[in-house]
Amino acid sequence: MRTDKLVYLLLQLAPQGFFSLIGRSPDDAQRYEFKSVELKETSFRIDGVFVPKSDDDFTYFVEAQFQQDEQFYARFFAEIFLYLKQYPTAQWQAVVMYPSRSVEQKQIEPYADLLALERVRRVYLDELPETDATAVGLFELLIASERNAGERAAKLAKRATVVELDLIEQILTYKFRTLTRKEIRQMLKIQEELLKDTAFYKEAFEEGKQEGEAQGILKGEAQGILKGEAQGILKGKQEGERAAKLAMIPLLRELGLSDEKISEKLNLPLADIQSVPRANG
Secondary structure: HHHHHHHHHHHHOOOOHHHHHHOOHHHHHHHHEEEEOOOOOOOOOOOOOEEEEOOOOOOEEEEOOOOOOOOOOHHHHHHHHHHHHHHHOOOEEEEEEOOOOOHOOOOOHHHHHHHHHOOEHHHHHHOOHHHHHHHHHHHHHHOOOOOHHHHHHHHHHHHHHHHHHHHHHHHHHHHHHOOOHHHHHHHOOOOOHHHHHOHHHHHHHHHHHHHHHHHHHHHHHHHHOHHHHHHHHHHHHHHHHHHHHHHHHHHHHHOOOOHHHHHHOOOOOHHHHHHHOOOOO
């Protein structure tokens, strides 16, 4: 899994960190919706756009560039101006996130005037000031060396929300490919049950369980038999748990897990995993 996939996961699930990076209040994240925008009649796609919920705020175009690419600025600005042609907005800013200055495109002369605008910001993650904000710390963890990542992650985990805990675990899974999930959780020094209580798992599980329970209860009530109600509720719970697991498959695939690994982690037959369609693109 490429690092920029992790960045976009952070932007989607912990947008407070992005707004802290650009000098805004983390609470401003509630005023935005994060989108991936495909531009009509082109092969361009802007993967990170914070679209304001009201017309009196900025639209933010966000790119994470973790590999050197001498065509990056040509593509990035082309995407932005094509977006503005199709979706006009007076207030916009472009934000590029680099792990360090060494990764930035070397030939910037054709874009020097654009880069000098206040509308364009370049964020170098290795130059971020120290902060206690966990959401910002997640971005710093992305570029931490293997030697320091474990200690830094453990400190972040002590004050992290369940969503942030899940993100920390995903980042460490990417960095330490040879370690098992159990070993990573031991590194974080957090109880197994707490790490299972991630927002994605909890919401998907509860939604599926409630739907399954409701179906089971209705079926039992229709039978009008106490035994039937008990069986219906039990079956509903089982269906709910299965639905919750199936709902997690697209995210686990996006995070780089194979269908075989997902089958092992979720304790579901491989055929069930393969029955879930893959996302396009």
